[in-house]
Amino acid sequence: MIQLRAALLLPLLAAAPLAPDRHAWLEEIEGPRAIAQVKEWNADAAKILTASPGFAATRDRARALLEDDQRIATPNTVNGETVLNLWQDGKNPRGLWRAASLDSFASGKPAWRVLIDVDALGKAEGKSWVWKGADCRAPRYDRCLVSLADGGTDAVVVREFDIAAAKFVEGGFALPNAKTNVDWAGDDALYVATDYGAGSLTTSGYARIVKRWQRGTPLASATVVGEGIEKDVRVGTRVFNDGGTAYPVFERGVDFFNSEVSHIAGDRLIRSPLPTDAEIEDVLDGRMIARLQSPWQGRAAGTLVAYAIADVVAGKAPVIETVLVPTARQSIEQVAAGKGVVWVKLLDDVSGKLVALTRTASGWQAAPQPLAANSTVQLNAVAGVRDLAFVTVEGMLTPPTLYAVVPGVPARAVQSLPARFDASAMTVEQRFAKSKDGTRVPYFIVRKKGVRGPVPALVHAYGGFRAAQTPTYLVEQPYRAGPVALFQVERGNAFVLANIRGGGEYGPAWHQAALREKRQNAFDDLHAVAEDLIRTKVSAAKRIAISGRSNGGLLVGVAMEQRPDLYGAVIMGSPLIDMQRYSKLSAGASWMGEYGNPDVPADWAFIGKYSPYQNVQAGKNYPAPFIYTSTKDDRVHPGHARKFAAALGETGTRFYYDEAIEGGHAAGADRLADAQRAALIDAYLTRELSSSSASTSAPQAARVRSSR
Template identity: 30%
Template sequence: MKRATLLSLASILVLAACGDQVATGDGDAREVVAGAAHTQDRLNYPTTRAVEQTDIYQSAAHGEVEVADPYRWLEEDVRVSPEVAAWVTAQNAVTNRYLENLPGRPAIAARLRELWNYERISVPAAREGRYFYAYNDGLQDQSVYMVREGLDGEARVLINPNELSDDGTVALAGTWPSPDGRYAAYMLQDGGSDWRIAQVIDVETGEALEDRIEWIKFSNLSWAKDGSGFFYSRYPQPEAGEEFTSLNMDQAIYFHALGTDQSEDRQIMADPENPEVSWRAGVSDDGDYLFIYSSAGTDGNAIHILDLTRDDAEPVAIFEGFDNNHSPVGNDGETFFFMTDLDAPNQRIVAVDLSDPSTLTDIIPAGDFPISAASHVGGHLIVRTFEDVRSVVRVHTLEGEEVREVELPGLGVASGFDGRPDSPETFYSFTSFNRPGTVYRYDVETGESTLFHEAPLTFDPDDYEVSQVFYESTGGVQVPMYIVHHRDVTPNGQQPTLLFGYGGFNIPMTPAFDVRRLQWMEMGGVFALANIRGGSEYGRDWHDGGRLANKQNVYDDFINAAEHLIELDWTSPANIAIEGRSNGGLLVGAVANQRPDLFAAALPGVGVMDMLRFNQFTAGRFWVSDYGSPQDPDMFDVLYAYSPLHNIPEGEGYPATLVTTADTDDRVVPSHSFKYIAALQAADTGTAPTLIRIETRAGHGAGTPVSMLIEETADKWAFIAFHTGLEVPQAQ
């Protein structure tokens, strides 16, 4: 493979020195020789109005605490407030002028388009001889939904979301073929919002039905056994102007019968006296039962079972309360299999008889590593475990006896393995840092894996080396970290390195392929993934070790990851960039505040930056289970101590920072990033730039068009390459 020609950072850079006139789109840029760096004194940020706003919180340690919030007005919806919209325009003008003049940015974008241009499909869903899956030919903004008649049949397009908008921002947000394969229900999202609209298509004719369901959020769809309709969850319609900011309350489960108006949908479950409780439903594989899930946050749920064969049936409680996590695996008549962390931090699989729901019988006891998923296929249980942050898959009988281990292609992560209890056919995808997702068909009876789809690549996976190290962090805990790089890159103490982390909500960071990281490594950068506490890499204990009062462990783990990379002679503080998104954006903001000396650049994406007001907007109230409530005096002290907005250090060299967010993010509302960057720009943080890139017609990440992702990544890589000393490709 031909390596890109490199342009030295010692080259002359044409830099825009953005004054007030630049922020409004007028005026000419000055040319500056960037022999050292872009500096803050050459950037004139838009003025952000400060207001006299203070709030009183109760602290366990200090009693009443008065906290200023001078940028409260930036919490107004950009679609509603002309002043916020003007501020966004001004900030983007400064940022765009800066990014456009970074060396090698056009070449980075061009190479990203080449690397991104490979076929991708999802794991197929089989329905009565039809196979349904998402497909992208490479650079399509949105993947299309396909159906194939038989394994060797010709595939045809069912739904092409690229035809639904001019800018590619309407995306498929879930697809559910009916049990007989006659219909496919699907959800659409517009502009990256979490709100969904559900519709139905006739698979044979390709014609859309008139059914249209609105105000769906945080829900699946689950078909009735006879295909007459489906169960779903939705919220009441918000007040006009509050669709993207108001708290999500009063969710309920409904059943929609095909061919009827949404106003006729039958309510299945709700709890008006407890509007904070969320509800979700799923039909059992045999179609006879409905699993009803309820929760009040992101950790812990209850499960009830409703017998759909009896009109007079009442839900039977299987797991009550929100102290533990449970999920159904399948059923064999009235015997149900569940995965649960009740009395099992690493999860176990139990059997429950509907006639005696209080008795749990271990089928697969908890082991040394956490069970990450399980399914009931072909009369067997397929169980996935996460062993030192890599997938291991085993097949068991319904009595728990191990039959075999599934032979995976290497070190990586496997997903899929869904199917029917009466069919041995299932599909799975395998991916690793240097290998895109490859899809296999698996026969549970024979144990044979056969290739279903593997895309031709524009790179050689063998050019990249993957290793795993362990380092010590707070409390003597050993934390795993992956280090990935081009085989020509070796430790020299100065390698530009991108360190990524998340650390929250029981979500593991896996050794999966990401073409954006590949491009960073192809340029010569090192990529490191730290599997810090707060996720589920080592079960519930690993999660608990990084949430609530233990949240500082997450930041310590990430800081120690950077220091370990230095100890291994890979890099230095002048060459380390850090990145994280959402809860990971919080991570980046917190550690940049705590150790600004340790990092050269920071990329906090769609981050939770105001830890005192996160629970006042949209889905933020759910996060109290991971963060704690700022209205709790004990947790106020914890949250206030690390909140990125409230702990920006003055008079110290802050990392070059590029905040990214989007105007339609109704998961982590963009005001988090708006207020944080306003505070950064107002503070004395040294000479490095502190910028914000605000995408329009985009949200928290899901459904973002490929073209937008390429442009955003090119901006980020050019930014951190410049500030970590990575030579970048010269435009051809």
């Protein structure tokens, strides 16, 4: 759930003046004229790139890698004595939702029972269903609220599902398509935050009202639990289950990073004593566990704290307990409570660590769990009935291994993947670049041993929303164009993962260093990594490609305009581009805590300096970007990508464009779509980073037909 903070009252200021937008028609998501232009751009790029030597073989290999049955069956959740998993492969691109006993799964030999065949369900119902998760009724876990999206949007339909019968409940709970937040409020009631009609949504397009819906009654008669105001980001609930007891909270989102959190006690809402920017994590032994994002009561930002919920509900001032204090080089990334243990996944100089925390008479005790050093650790799921966690450990050259971890005993491998490529000839190392203001910026680099530079380099970065970028196996990196990184390294090129400011690699301060008016720090960090690659002769100017999705798409859009001398290729996925209108498109208003409000002149003064759409200039030698998005992306509006392509085309700048019809913000509804896009990107990189002049070898067909 998005975290929020009470907004400060701003003086009444005139909105930033809007320049006439000749490309506003491209914001019409399904507009016939806009779709015709998208199809033309798609065809232009496909004609060029699919004709590249070896394209079909690259696409087929990408698909084989992405759909290979030899993959970790990652536990999505552990419900009591049952493990739930969504399995996708070549035969089941949308997935099989299935269940196995906890014992069989932990033994490494799960006996799976299929609950829902998502592909078959979509075919039977004439829908392009994409799985969006399930919330099951605790502590019996016999009924689940299943969320499905037609085409992969953030908006979902919700239906009640019977686990034992493996079918949807006839006459059970059901909610129509909307951006819905739903939780169980007992055996026969739900907390529902959804679109209730006119006036029930925030300006961000999310629910403004939470109601309690009793089984057997119409949704229209549901009683209000809590509500926010229209300018809030969203409202919703979370229900934490601890030893059979449910602890529900109501969250009123004010901006992306701040929430007014209240405990639900009958028909009362009782405010949490935590600061509004604290992140609620879980409940153990009746204690709310939370992570601080700013200093509070003498505790540093990043500290994990706890308090007794019963004291707050009773009107008492709770004792705030310090659970864990990370060092200056550490960041807490994941927190989950088991039966008697709080599991914490840390980053330590961007390397993963796992810690088990227990509460004793003398305070909270931390026990580091021995796992492979210099690896990425993912806390997949935690059992609530045992002190057992499932953790994936991997590296860029090391295939994933899923471990079952119990405090005090060596971790046991549940499933290990064989190597998917020959890593013996490759090397990975961590380096540090110095940014413009002197900040040390870490990055990882993978390349073949003994390769002498300069060679083409693909640099991926994100730099926002506290989201750390950690090194994972090269075969499949969902936010890094699938196996493209592997293909580049095998070809003798370099792949770089940059840990720039704005993410969560070093805790709250690392994120806050690139907030709002400090955004330029993230851009400077990316430039610094590129310059370090040149300084160390790994690569050379104009032979560096940069890649980013969503906020990362904004990052690389800015970078190509600020430093066209550095970059030879730019991969922009589902990008934010028009920062003057971003808060009015799809879910954009929810991100003003990150970027600022463009309608406030003081904010537009710094946003306008970097907004890619407003800063496109004729006569600049921009690299030709590969821009991809999805028509059904209801988070970052596809108009951003479309309008940027149009603006570039007007200046004579070449570009490649790929807009998937389905897939939502992920830009691909299944692995086949991901493989096609990976092959397109690989062909694009080969074309644009070749030693020959791309500006003369690339056809002009990718320009916009602005006279439409």
